[in-house]
Amino acid sequence: MLxxxxxxxxxxxxxxxxxxxxxxxxxxxxxxxxxxxxxxLVKSGELAPCEFVNVESELAAMSVAIGASATGAxxxxxxxxxxxxxxxEALYNASGLGLPIxxxxxxRAIGAPIxxxxxHSDSMSQRDSGWIQLYAExxxxxxxxHIQAFRLAEELSTPVMxxxxxxxxxxxxxxxxxxxxxxxxxxxxxxxxxxVLDPDEPISIGAMVGPEAFMEVKYLAHAKQMQALELIPEIxxxxxxxxxxxxxxxxxxxxxxxxxxxxxxxxxxxGTIKDTVxxxxxxxxxxxxxxxxxxxxFPLDAVRxxxxxxxxxxxxxxxxxxxxxxxxxxxxxxxxxxxxxHGYTVIAGLGGxxxxxxxxxxxxxxxxxxxxxxxxxxxxDWDVVNRELERMGASRESGPHAENILRDVRSxxxxxx
Amino acid sequence: MSAPAIRFYQTxxxxxxxxxxxPEQRSVQAGEQRMNSITCGHRACQxxxxxxxxxxxxxxxxxxxxxxxxxxxATGCLEVFSTPYPETSWRIPWIHSLFANAPAVSTGIxxxxxxxxxxxxxxxxxxxxxxxxxxxxxxxxxMFERGDDVLYICYDNEAYxxxxxxxxxxxxxxxxxxxxxxxxxxxxxxxGQGKSAPLIAMxxxxxxxxxxxxxxxxxxxAKVATAMEIRGARYLHVFVPCPLGWGTASKDTIRIxxxxxxxxxxxxxxxxxGEVTDVSKIRRQVPVEDYLRPQKRFAHLFKxxxxxxxxxxxxxxxxxxxxxFGLLGDSESGRSESxxxxxxxxxxx
Numbered sequence: 001m002l003x004x005x006x007x008x009x010x011x012x013x014x015x016x017x018x019x020x021x022x023x024x025x026x027x028x029x030x031x032x033x034x035x036x037x038x039x040x041l042v043k044s045g046e047l048a049p050c051e052f053v054n055v056e057s058e059l060a061a062m063s064v065a066i067g068a069s070a071t072g073a074x075x076x077x078x079x080x081x082x083x084x085x086x087x088x089e090a091l092y093n094a095s096g097l098g099l100p101i102x103x104x105x106x107x108r109a110i111g112a113p114i115x116x117x118x119x120h121s122d123s124m125s126q127r128d129s130g131w132i133q134l135y136a137e138x139x140x141x142x143x144x145x146h147i148q149a150f151r152l153a154e155e156l157s158t159p160v161m162x163x164x165x166x167x168x169x170x171x172x173x174x175x176x177x178x179x180x181x182x183x184x185x186x187x188x189x190x191x192x193x194x195x196v197l198d199p200d201e202p203i204s205i206g207a208m209v210g211p212e213a214f215m216e217v218k219y220l221a222h223a224k225q226m227q228a229l230e231l232i233p234e235i236x237x238x239x240x241x242x243x244x245x246x247x248x249x250x251x252x253x254x255x256x257x258x259x260x261x262x263x264x265x266x267x268x269x270x271g272t273i274k275d276t277v278x279x280x281x282x283x284x285x286x287x288x289x290x291x292x293x294x295x296x297x298f299p300l301d302a303v304r305x306x307x308x309x310x311x312x313x314x315x316x317x318x319x320x321x322x323x324x325x326x327x328x329x330x331x332x333x334x335x336x337x338x339x340x341x342h343g344y345t346v347i348a349g350l351g352g353x354x355x356x357x358x359x360x361x362x363x364x365x366x367x368x369x370x371x372x373x374x375x376x377x378x379x380x381d382w383d384v385v386n387r388e389l390e391r392m393g394a395s396r397e398s399g400p401h402a403e404n405i406l407r408d409v410r411s412x413x414x415x416x417x
Numbered sequence: 418m419s420a421p422a423i424r425f426y427q428t429x430x431x432x433x434x435x436x437x438x439x440p441e442q443r444s445v446q447a448g449e450q451r452m453n454s455i456t457c458g459h460r461a462c463q464x465x466x467x468x469x470x471x472x473x474x475x476x477x478x479x480x481x482x483x484x485x486x487x488x489x490x491a492t493g494c495l496e497v498f499s500t501p502y503p504e505t506s507w508r509i510p511w512i513h514s515l516f517a518n519a520p521a522v523s524t525g526i527x528x529x530x531x532x533x534x535x536x537x538x539x540x541x542x543x544x545x546x547x548x549x550x551x552x553x554x555x556x557x558x559x560m561f562e563r564g565d566d567v568l569y570i571c572y573d574n575e576a577y578x579x580x581x582x583x584x585x586x587x588x589x590x591x592x593x594x595x596x597x598x599x600x601x602x603x604x605x606x607x608x609g610q611g612k613s614a615p616l617i618a619m620x621x622x623x624x625x626x627x628x629x630x631x632x633x634x635x636x637x638x639a640k641v642a643t644a645m646e647i648r649g650a651r652y653l654h655v656f657v658p659c660p661l662g663w664g665t666a667s668k669d670t671i672r673i674x675x676x677x678x679x680x681x682x683x684x685x686x687x688x689x690x691g692e693v694t695d696v697s698k699i700r701r702q703v704p705v706e707d708y709l710r711p712q713k714r715f716a717h718l719f720k721x722x723x724x725x726x727x728x729x730x731x732x733x734x735x736x737x738x739x740x741x742f743g744l745l746g747d748s749e750s751g752r753s754e755s756x757x758x759x760x761x762x763x764x765x766x
Contacts, residue, residue, distance in 0.1 A: 021532040022525060051528040055521065056559030063518035063556065067489060067525020070512050073532055075525070093514050197487045197510035197526065199538055206490075206513030207500035 117352020664713020
């Protein structure tokens with residue numbers, strides 16, 4: 001059924017269609033609406049049988065999901081930003097134990113400075129936690145990826161994080177197709193756990209493993225993600241058969257066949273990039289896009305195939321690896337091992353800074369002419385940065401960065417003081 | 418259960434002879450049907466109070482649930498010594514996730530069981546004092562206030578023993594640990610710190626909170642049985658001496674636990690809905706010195722010369738417990754002073 005709903009509502013309904021049995025939730029913007037909607041569906045009886053547990057922290061949220069999943073229940077939670085970091089220890093635990101929990105991540109910045117707006121710093125910080133990470137471009141894709149995520153997680157017995165841009169997607173009201181229950185039931189079989197706590201057949205889960213077997217046990221998480229490289233496209237194909245939509249998969253190319261310049265990015269920013277690329281194409285620029293849907297596992301072969309014929313790649317990232325630059329870029333470079341091609345890293349949109357078509361147009365034109373620095377910060381106000389650097393150089397007691405910079409930004413806005 | 422007409426106490430202890438009781442009153446552990454929830458072959462130290470407490474508590478819980486039980490364990494001694502890969506001492510479904518989250522994992526298990534209509538299967542969470550009163554306190558408090566159907570058992574040996582005897586929020590004043598060394602003008606752990614997890618549990622007004630020691634294992638079993646008759650969040654705090662961390666002889670674990678109770682150091686009580694409903698009276702009060710002296714963690718209180726002021730402060734703490742919980746006075750029935758003579762009187766290390 002086509003409906004005009006908020007992204008969070010769309011995801012909540014998609015999750016409900018997957019018949020989760022235990023949902024645990026701790027409020028953190030911008031995922032809050034998702035679990036609010038789910039709590040309503042559980043309380044009203046529309047989603048049954050299902051236990052909705054209001055927990056006291058994100059660590060507890062993931063831990064309740066761990067206990068529920070290990071007892072054979074389909075478990076779901078959602079978080080964002082600091083909340084993801086607060087559950088970090090449990091994230092590694094869930095993947096190490098091989099528990100197929102599905103979690104929505106409404107992508108958001110990480111403090112300090114505290115900031116509630118969108119970027120990818122949170123999920124990128126957990127890229128090596130053993131969770132599969134799928135990134136949605138649109139609310140429709142976010143909805144679809146959740147249905148695929150439960151199947152993927154349970155087939156591999158490994159957890160899946162569906163990443164959707166906070167506010168940009170979660171709070172955007174858009175038209176989405178919400179599938180009927182019977183189709184979802186046909187697509188997603190009942191959860192058949194690989195391991196379950198059962199008094200009739202007692203097992204121990206979570207034993208201490210020493211050097212004699214630790215590498216082998218850890219490797220299994222990697223092996224599952226390598227299997228996911230095969231399974232993700234299969235599930236996307238099945239999904240298309242069942243629901244008639246292209247959603248998911250490893251990567252998604254756009255006007256890339258003959259492109260000399262390829263922009264690579266993840267998430268909702270792909271929409272703005274597509275519009276910009278269309279305009280540049282009209283001007284005769286041979287430019288295209290590769291969108292990454294599966295960041296973990298990282299599809300090295302698919303990325304290599306998609307980029308190998310291009311002359312340059314611009315990796316646009318909504319996160320910063322402090323001290324080196326790009327996170328996605330490093331993975332792309334790995335995919336391009338042995339291939340000579342200009343590579344540019346663009347850090348953009350941190351803490352919710354808008355990524356506008358105007359900025360992208362200039363950036364991509366510079367890139368196509370190889371006028372770009374290897375590491376670029378889109379729309380960075382260098383005057384403000386330099387002023388603070390000068391203050392730091394002038395005095396050991398220059399004070400807190402954020403407050404100094406905010407003062408500068410205000411005075412700049414107000415004109416010279 | 419009706420009280421037996423006659424009680425015979427073993428010489429030197431307060432344990433009643435098992436064979437003299439009605440079968441249904443006999444200790445779970447003494448029965449052939451005991452479940453051996455944690456079975457032999459684990460790697461606990463000799464004289465480990467936690468291994469003993471866990472064995473009695475879990476077998477009693479298994480009896481009470483007719484074998485329908487799942488346990489979640491915090492990281493700690495109990496977890497490490499019971500499951501060195503690929504071996505396991507657990508004959509019950511058992512999961513270990515993290516240090517801080519055993520109560521929340523237990524909640525998840527309980528939620529899964531409820532959604533599946535398996536409320537006949539019960540959940541026990543367990544951990545040491547570090548995993549309970551310190552790093553696990555938030556998850557524990559959350560589980561309590563939601564009233565999740567979990568019995569959480571804390572085996573309290575008053576420090577982080579698994580990592581080499583560091584101070585926890587349950588470490589008593591003056592005790593030497595690796596992070597409260599017996600040096601300086603005020604050696605050992607400082608006074609005025611630490612917390613009572615049972616009282617914190619009671620503040621949540623959960624239906625059942627109890628304390629127990631490994632000196633009175635029938636009492637421990639009975640409290641587990643009581644706890645399993647109740648639905649909702651329940652808390653059991655078991656005092657378990659640690660020969661390694663306390664510097665006590667392995668053979669003295671039960672004696673030390675008894676001295677903790679008999680001195681008033683560790684009050685043994687039950688509370689329902691936030692109110693104390695029953696206490697185990699001190700049978701014959703002993704000075705705290707009797708409890709402190711056999712433990713190397715308190716050796717600096719006696720050598721090179723006695724620190725009588727410090728001992729007096731600890732005694733005052735015990736007296737406060739005695740007043741607060743009403744630990745002195747007539748116990749319910751059957752107390753036999755003549756049967757009490759024996760091991761308790763000896764205080765020497």
